[in-house]
Amino acid sequence: MEILRVRWSKEDRRAQKWRTMIDNFDSWRMGKKATRFRNRVRKGVPDCVRAKVWQMLMGSTAMMEREPNKYADLVASDLPVEGPIEEDIPRTMYDHELFCRKSRVNGRDMLRRVLTAYGRYDREVQYCQGVNYITSLFLLYMPEENAFWMLVATMNRPCAPLRELFLPGMLKAQEFQFVMDSLTKKHCEKLSNQILAHNLTPAMYATQWFLTAFTQRFPYDLVTRVWDMFLLEDWKVFYRVCLALFKSVEGKAAALDLENLNLLLRNMPPNVDAQQILDIAASIPLKHRHIGKRVALFGDFNANKK
Known part of the structure; x- marks a missing residue:
């Protein structure tokens, strides 16, 4: 019991450090503290703040705020998307409670909507196998609209854009x-x-x-x-x-x-x-x-x- 309390205390302290860094994110990421920030990232971001940190690193929340209706419009569109989305959805994280066939929250529908929306957003890539696993990771941490913009941001980031892997x-x-x-x-x-x-x-x-x-x-x-x-x-x-x-x-x-x-x-x-x-x-x-x-x-x- 004592070991458990010590472990939780350590995790609580780590999480508090990260919340403090989040409050001054740009100064930590790009200022004089950048090396300390990188070292802390390499030790692992606490799970309780991971979604927030990932979105801040990619600027995806700001992208979503600039185009508040974009995701809904893409989901509602009837523009066809090339690629085996339907075939890949049952194979994606099928053993996780969010994406299993009997999931109560129906993560498969969320995954389908995000992949289809991205295919309509990026007409050069549309859908390629591999994007489904990346998207499912984001959906474990954030609502589907946030996950969509996180996908957009990581696929199109200036440094190491993931979409390069999936171009024709x-x-x-x-x-x-x-x-x-x-x-x-x-x-x-x-x-x-x-x-x-x-x-x-x-x-x-x-x-x-x-x-x-x-x-x-x-x-x-x-x-x-x-x-x-x-x-x-x-x-x-x-x-x-x-x-x-x-x-x-x-x-x-x-x-x-x-x-x-x-x-x-x-x-x-x-x-x-x-x-x-x-x-x-x-x-x-x-x-x-x-x-x-x-x-x-x-x-x-x-x-x-x-």
Whole structure:
């Protein structure tokens, strides 16, 4: 009982610190305290203020206030949306009480409305698989109109816009595969060589993690912590976490044949230890220039193919 009181007391103190930062959000985020703010985000935003912090990081509430009728108009529109929304809804977080078939609040209807509204809002992307998982994460934290504007904001943010992953041709996904294979070779050389020896690539496993922004199958505490960091930072967070996932099984994978290696990597998401993965990710000496160098190489490679 005493341990429980101490734990709750610690969580209460963390939450109070965050409420104080929220009251002076811009000075914490962009002022002299920015480094302390980033470090606190990396430790995890308390769940009780996470929705507020995420929306403030993205500016999505301000977007909603500027266009108060936009979401309702999009929902009411009869503009068709391309993409398998209906097929994907039953597959999305189906084991969560909000989205299960017998849900009393019918999260599936909320998800359908948000995905359809976004498809009408963004006529280039419309609907692409992966957006459903990202949207469902937002719906766990906020009302559907807020979730819609959160989706709009994250898809179109100036730094690391998620919609790049879903544009026709999926060039960003191809870039990720190129960069990820190269980074895995550098930071997890033994595992990379083992995968390549079977005519596979590390990106074949990591691309699904990237395209769903870690929202599919991973433990909830890992998903939310990754998103805390990503919303403040950029693509580097995703690369770090992918590398950490590979590093966490590199020793175990060394003695495996192809069949068991494949099983290990494909079944890894729900079985990882969130704190272990985040600790490994933080220890990886990955800089923006390392990613930028490989992105430039991909650009040259892609240009030479044309």
